Amino acid sequence: MAKLEHPDxxxxxxxxIDEVINTHKDTAGAVIPVLRECxxxxxxxxxxxxxxxxxxxxxxxxxxxxVATFYSLFSLTPKGRHIVRVCLGTACYVKGGKEIMNRIRKxxxxxxxxxxxxxRFTLEAVRCLGACGLAPxxxxxxxxxxxxxxxxxxxxxxxxx
Amino acid sequence: xxTARLQLMLCGGTGCQAxxxxxxxxxxEEEIKKQGLKDExxxxxxxxxxxxxxxxxxxxxxxxIFYQQLKPEHAPLLVEEHFLKGRPVEKLLYVEPAxxxxxxxxxxxxFFAHQKFWVMKNKGAIDPExxxxxxxxDGYFGMAKALTEMRPEEIIQEVxxxxxxxxxxxGFPAGLKWQFASKAESxxxxxxxxxxxxxPGAFMDRxxxxxxxxxVLEGMIIAAKAINAxxxxxxCRTEYPLAIERLNLAIKKxxxxxxxxxxxxxxxxNFDIDIYQGAGAFVCGEETxxxxxxxxxxxxxxxxxxxxxxxxxxxxxxxxxxxxxxxxIGQIILNGAEWFASVGTESSKGTKVFALSGDINNIGLVxxxxxxxxxxxxxDIGGGIPKKRKFKAVQLGGPSGGCVPEQYLDTSVDYExxxxxxxxxxxxGVIIMDEKTCMVxxxxxxxxxxxxxxxxxCVPCREGTRRLLEILNKxxxxxxxxxxxxxxxxxxxxxxxxxxxxxxxxxxxxxxxxLRYFKDEYLAHVYEKRCPAKKCAALLKFWVDPDKxxxxxxxxxxxxxxxxxxxxxxxxxxxxxxxxxxxxxxEACRFGAIE
Numbered sequence: 111m112a113k114l115e116h117p118d119x120x121x122x123x124x125x126x127i128d129e130v131i132n133t134h135k136d137t138a139g140a141v142i143p144v145l146r147e148c149x150x151x152x153x154x155x156x157x158x159x160x161x162x163x164x165x166x167x168x169x170x171x172x173x174x175x176x177v178a179t180f181y182s183l184f185s186l187t188p189k190g191r192h193i194v195r196v197c198l199g200t201a202c203y204v205k206g207g208k209e210i211m212n213r214i215r216k217x218x219x220x221x222x223x224x225x226x227x228x229x230r231f232t233l234e235a236v237r238c239l240g241a242c243g244l245a246p247x248x249x250x251x252x253x254x255x256x257x258x259x260x261x262x263x264x265x266x267x268x269x270x271x
Numbered sequence: 272x273x274t275a276r277l278q279l280m281l282c283g284g285t286g287c288q289a290x291x292x293x294x295x296x297x298x299x300e301e302e303i304k305k306q307g308l309k310d311e312x313x314x315x316x317x318x319x320x321x322x323x324x325x326x327x328x329x330x331x332x333x334x335x336i337f338y339q340q341l342k343p344e345h346a347p348l349l350v351e352e353h354f355l356k357g358r359p360v361e362k363l364l365y366v367e368p369a370x371x372x373x374x375x376x377x378x379x380x381x382f383f384a385h386q387k388f389w390v391m392k393n394k395g396a397i398d399p400e401x402x403x404x405x406x407x408x409d410g411y412f413g414m415a416k417a418l419t420e421m422r423p424e425e426i427i428q429e430v431x432x433x434x435x436x437x438x439x440x441x442g443f444p445a446g447l448k449w450q451f452a453s454k455a456e457s458x459x460x461x462x463x464x465x466x467x468x469x470x471p472g473a474f475m476d477r478x479x480x481x482x483x484x485x486x487v488l489e490g491m492i493i494a495a496k497a498i499n500a501x502x503x504x505x506x507c508r509t510e511y512p513l514a515i516e517r518l519n520l521a522i523k524k525x526x527x528x529x530x531x532x533x534x535x536x537x538x539x540x541n542f543d544i545d546i547y548q549g550a551g552a553f554v555c556g557e558e559t560x561x562x563x564x565x566x567x568x569x570x571x572x573x574x575x576x577x578x579x580x581x582x583x584x585x586x587x588x589x590x591x592x593x594x595x596x597x598x599x600i601g602q603i604i605l606n607g608a609e610w611f612a613s614v615g616t617e618s619s620k621g622t623k624v625f626a627l628s629g630d631i632n633n634i635g636l637v638x639x640x641x642x643x644x645x646x647x648x649x650x651d652i653g654g655g656i657p658k659k660r661k662f663k664a665v666q667l668g669g670p671s672g673g674c675v676p677e678q679y680l681d682t683s684v685d686y687e688x689x690x691x692x693x694x695x696x697x698x699x700g701v702i703i704m705d706e707k708t709c710m711v712x713x714x715x716x717x718x719x720x721x722x723x724x725x726x727x728x729c730v731p732c733r734e735g736t737r738r739l740l741e742i743l744n745k746x747x748x749x750x751x752x753x754x755x756x757x758x759x760x761x762x763x764x765x766x767x768x769x770x771x772x773x774x775x776x777x778x779x780x781x782x783x784x785x786l787r788y789f790k791d792e793y794l795a796h797v798y799e800k801r802c803p804a805k806k807c808a809a810l811l812k813f814w815v816d817p818d819k820x821x822x823x824x825x826x827x828x829x830x831x832x833x834x835x836x837x838x839x840x841x842x843x844x845x846x847x848x849x850x851x852x853x854x855x856x857x858e859a860c861r862f863g864a865i866e
Binding site: 138139140141142143145146173176177180181182183184198199200201203204205209236237238239240241242243244245247254255256 | 285286288289290323324326468469470471472473474477509510511548549550551552553564565566567568569570585626628629630634635666669700702704708716717720723724726854
């Protein structure tokens with residue numbers, strides 16, 4: 111098998127990646143689950159990893175890269191320790207989601223899709239988390255925060271180191 | 272286990288969990304244990320109750336007492352007063368905002384009283400993780416009837432007679448779709464469930480999956496019998512982890528009970544279901560794109576025909592139904608087509624689940640009989656508009672839909688009636704907008720969404736939506752010119768006519784419907800450089816009306832850039848050169864003195 115070398119992929123990750131590839135190898139249409147599970151292990155999808163997956167699944171590299179770039183779930187660049195997802199779905203937008211987003215952008219000097227240099231936060235805009243009853247909504251990692259205001263949002267984020 | 276004296280149906284839906292229902296659950300459990308009531312009182316974590324705005328909510332059965340906005344510190348009080356002494360805790364009951372009247376039982380709260388629970392009959396009433404509780408409420412009875420007593424053509428006829436139409440938005444008759452697939456010749460066929468609920472502002476499918484996952488499985492098994500399929504997939508968006516977890520559990524349980532897998536109910540019929548997680552692409556809600564995605568490709572639509580009923584997933588005949596459509600099937604088979612068709616209008620039968628959100632008092636999930644008017648839904652169930660503001664428009668159908676203004680609020684919930692006023696039934700997202708919403712900005716918002724989610728395969732959608740967005744950005748940015756509105760109209764017509772799939776064909780709808788009803792706002796933006804709703808920052812100039820100013824200084828304190836000068840007993844003044852149009856002062860003023 112090909113060799114996988116990348117500064118963000120540690121030696122203990124490689125057997126886990128191999129296992130993911132081997133479990134799905136013979137299933138048709140397995141690219142998306144494989145990419146998902148590998149991203150869960152590494153945190154994102156470096157191009158070297160995409161090469162490795164395409165060899166493992168015996169698919170053209172262009173197919174795997176094509177899928178990885180099509181879906182918003184996959185990221186080819188590193189992510190922060192905390193992924194901040196601000197909902198800009200209709201309900202949240204009507205309730206001021208844009209103002210929340212602007213406050214975060216100004217405070218941390220981050221744009222949508224960017225990661226801070228210390229890899230503390232990655233800022234993302236999402237289109238509806240289906241929690242419209244709590245609009246405007248922000249999700250940090252696994253925690254959902256509802257009824258967020260521009261003033262409160264920084265206090266919430268400061269709790270995440 | 273002995274039957275508990277009281278059952279506490281605590282909502283564990285996504286909305287209530289985010290409001291802290293897990294923490295309350297832990298506190299309540301602890302308190303019940305402390306008081307030695309563990310055998311008498313049972314806490315059941317249910318799926319979404321629907322009244323998300325008041326979360327966490329809990330229903331005490333069999334009394335029907337409804338508690339709202341619960342916090343961990345309320346647990347001792349509840350146990351002591353209500354569960355021990357039998358006195359409901361008044362301060363945690365629901366208060367009707369208009370009359371200020373306290374309403375103790377759930378059935379009397381107007382929000383619930385005007386609804387009709389068919390699809391959501393089990394929501395909040397059963398533990399979604401228990402297959403036994405689903406079966407106890409006639410679950411899987413419809414499937415048993417279909418598998419043991421009915422031939423496939425009888426099943427299809429029953430669904431056709433019921434008049435059930437696709438709840439995902441387009442409203443295609445479900446039975447007809449099944450008939451096409453049943454006639455297609457192939458040894459392998461698929462039944463697919465579309466749980467890729469992508470419309471912003473829609474969360475019906477998530478709630479159904481979280482509250483009653485077995486109802487969806489039952490519908491799929493019946494569909495499989497009808498078209499003779501042996502494999503099913505549920506395509507669920509990855510943003511719904513709780514729904515996926517509950518579905519996984521439901522599938523496992525159904526297999527253990529012999530309701531899924533080989534030789535179901537000893538009838539010799541084989542059918543199994545797998546879950547397929549989406550990866551965040553709105554276009555995958557389109558049927559051919561969804562099938563591409565399951566095949567592990569980029570989720571791009573393809574031209575039809577051939578229709579999926581003949582060539583779908585892996586080129587095999589496939590039926591794709593939406594979550595809510597499938598959740599109706601079990602009851603239609605069990606109770607009969609006539610029962611289902613007894614509710615609704617001439618062309619739209621049964622009920623429809625809507626997600627009410629935006630500027631409305633009772634945010635949450637509602638199920639209404641077809642034929643009810645939008646006004647009844649917004650005012651009688653939704654409780655009207657908060658903060659004494661005026662209603663402006665209601666947006667139906669998400670990015671493919673349109674806005675309905677005040678004068679058409681008496682339109683009834685019916686596929687054709689809603690289409691007549693320029694919106695669509697859609698998947699069920701209902702966003703209410705008050706007078707402070709700018710309709711041009713709203714159109715811009717949807718166009719931003721669509722051009723971002725356009726898959727890029729066909730030119731009209733990829734390039735056209737981008738050009739529409741550019742024009743709208745220009746107008747909202749105060750740089751609109753004569754001709755822009757005409758360009759919007761022309762471009763919209765072209766995109767509608769020439770796009771490949773439903774996403775592109777409906778993409779200009781938000782622009783067209785706002786132009787139809789709110790053209791004056793577009794004109795004000797372009798020709799007067801004015802945003803009537805005070806939303807488009809570039810068009811705003813704030814000043815203080817000295818006559819209305821109460822000299823309180825709230826605006827002065829609110830301004831983040833020091834653009835406001837104020838001294839005690841003097842009206843405030845805004846320095847235009849420093850103002851960043853952030854609206855802080857406008858929001859802070861309690862007297863409407865800032866315009």
